[in-house]
Amino acid sequence: MENRATTAILGAGITGLSIAHSLTNSAQSCHVFERSDRVGGAIQSTLENGYLAEDGPNSLLLKDTRVAELFDQIGLNGTKIQDTRPDAHNRFIVNQGTPCQLPTSPLRMLRSPLFGLSGLLRIAKEPFISRYKSKHEESFANFVRRRLGNNMLENGAAPFVSGIYAGDPESLSIRHAFPRLWAIENNHRSILMGALAMRKTKHAPPHRLSPTRTISFHSGLSELPQALARNLPQNTLKLNTKISAIEPCDGGWQISWTDLRGEQKSAHYQKLVITTPHHAISTLPLPHEIIQQLAPVAAIEAPPVTSLVLGFKRQQVAHPLNGFGMLIKSSENSPLLGVLFSSSMFEGRAPEGHVTLTCMMGGTHHPEYAENSDQIVLAELNKLLGITAAPTFRHRTHWQHAIPQYNLGYQKVLNALSLCEKSHAGLHFAGSYRGGISVTDCIINGLTLGKHLSKR
Ligand SMILES: Cc1cc2nc3c(=O)[nH]c(=O)nc-3n(C[C@H](O)[C@H](O)[C@H](O)COP(=O)(O)OP(=O)(O)OC[C@H]3O[C@@H](n4cnc5c(N)ncnc54)[C@H](O)[C@@H]3O)c2cc1C
Known part of the structure; x- marks a missing residue:
């Protein structure tokens, strides 16, 4: 038998670690079981030959006071936090084979090949459009x-949706995939007027930073997750563990x-908190009845995505890379979803005189594009960014079930x-398939659940 703890957490991704942090901060004991030999789950940074690659x-997004407090508690504050470089506020959208800068003002929109006068006039009508009235759930595409x-x-x-979800705007639910936008329409009718109102403190969401x-951070x-893990009490984290049985008992x-x-x-x-990815839940040795209850969770669509990080000599890239990156419209029929200009986003992502690009596909x-060869990617980069030379660095990661x-x-x-939680005392589920996929959402949901559990 193992030393006693009140809560078992399965999975040491950002969700599981945030729950463990919150519990142990309230003097509650827990064990975090992780199948692999490292913490962080989807968060994985690799430093190799002077290139820093994110898998x-x-x-x-640091936008919530609870996340800032957490960073303070684990010593990741002040100069340890890395802000984006000044150019990173520029975003590009590939239109007819050319990266076009996303305009940030009405005048620029007017001049942009992406919007023009008719696009701008249509946006100006938004405050006069009424709320959604149909009883049918609305897709993100229909909402926009x-x-x-x-x-x-x-x-x-x-x-933008393919950049976040690698998903289909016609299938994503506005209510579940973008709950804040959905709520703005419900509360303020117009999203433009709502956004303006929310700038005032009276209407600002609680915890807004x-x-x-x-x-990011200097080493990625x-x-x-490494700082969160370091701050946990000794013997809390159990790496390289294989769960062989989970049984309700007493x-x-x-x-x-x-x-x-x-x-x-x-x-x-x-208490038992399961924070493994949704597709791993059905592989856990849980009672059959729970697996059956969770059939809709196992059926969540999560398409594959591959991240290919490439390094080049600066002078071999024609494009100035003066931005966060470029997203690619689906009508372009590109083999890529988008490319992050990683070394333009943050300092220290490439050796002197070199640049790093992170290409997403699938x-x-x-x-099937998640299987695209490096040659296909290089040919597309040549077309879009004018890169003719072979890469000086390459780091490829395949995510079979990337984003729910x-x-x-x-x-x-x-x-x-x-329903499953209600019918099984002490059982809880958390992760990117519930309450938001972003790292920030996972942290906030983890801290909130930890707080809730420590009160019971
Ligand atoms: C390619 C990609 C790009 C992304 N880009 C961004 C971005 O730029 N910004 C952003 O905010 N978010 C981004 N996200 C989303 C975000 O990274 C994830 O939603 C978040 O990290 C998920 O955290 P999690 O802890 O819920 O799950 P995970 O990180 O998946 O952690 C789950 C953990 O459970 C463990 N586990 C699995 N099975 C078992 C088992 N049987 N027993 C014990 N442990 C087990 C796994 O090994 C893993 O460590 C991206 C995700 C991907 C895949």
Whole structure:
């Protein structure tokens, strides 16, 4: 038998670590079981030959006081936080084979090949458009088309969605995938008027941190899970563990596992929190009835995405790379979803005189593109950014189930999770398939659940 702890957490991604941090901060004991030999899950940074590659997320949005407090508590504050470089506020959208800068003012919109006068006039009508009235759940695409017009959907919003979800705007639910936008329409009718009203403190969301910062850390985003893990009490984290049994027992949960030395162990916990990715839940040795209840969770669509990080000599790239990156419209039929100009986003991503690009491919529309060869990617980079030379660095990561898609009908998933929790005392689920996919959402949801559990 293992030493006692109140809560077992399965998975040491950002969600599991945030829950563990919150619990141990309230003097509650927990064990975090992680199958692999490292913490962080999707957050993984690799430093190689002077290049810093991110396998998963490249940045996070610091926009909430609870996240800033967490960073303070784990010593990731002040100069340890890396803000984006000044050029990174520029974003590009590929239109007819050319990266076009996304305009940031009405005048620039007027001159932009992406919008023009008709696009601008249609956006100006937004404050006069009424709320959605149909009983049918609305897709993200329909929401944008209805409120801002087709031009805005195709040339701005849809590429933006492929950058976040690698998903299909016609299938994503506005209510579940973009709950804040959905709520603005509900609360203020117009999203433009609502956005203006929310600038005032009276209407500002609680915990809002202003201004919002897009950040990382000097050794990459991995510094965050590593700092969280370092701050946990000794013996909390159990890496390289294989869970062999999970059984309800005496109003709690009996968990058995094999540790990194191959020894069989078992312990009883009052609470069990599962934070593995949604597709891994059905592979856990859970009672059959729970697996059955969670069938809608196992069915969540999560298409494959590949991230290919490439380094080049600066003078071999014709484009100035003066921005965050470029998103590619689906009508371009590109083999890529988008490219992050990683070394323009943050300092220290490439050796002197070199640049780093992170190319994303795959997603809902073309899952097969996640298998694209380097040659295909290089030919596209040549076309879009004028890169003729061979790369000086290469780092490729394939995510078979990259991002859970909050598609129409997602309420079924949420209902299944709530029902399963209600019918099994002490059982909880958290992760990117519930309450938001971003690193920031995972942290906030993890801290909130940890706080809730420590009160019970
Ligand atoms: C390619 C990509 C790019 C992204 N870009 C961004 C971005 O730029 N900004 C942003 O905010 N978000 C981004 N995201 C989303 C964000 O990274 C994830 O949603 C978030 O990190 C998920 O965290 P998590 O802890 O819920 O899950 P995970 O990170 O998946 O962690 C789950 C953990 O559970 C472990 N596990 C699995 N099975 C078991 C088992 N049987 N027993 C024990 N442990 C197990 C896994 O090994 C893993 O460590 C991106 C995601 C991907 C894939």
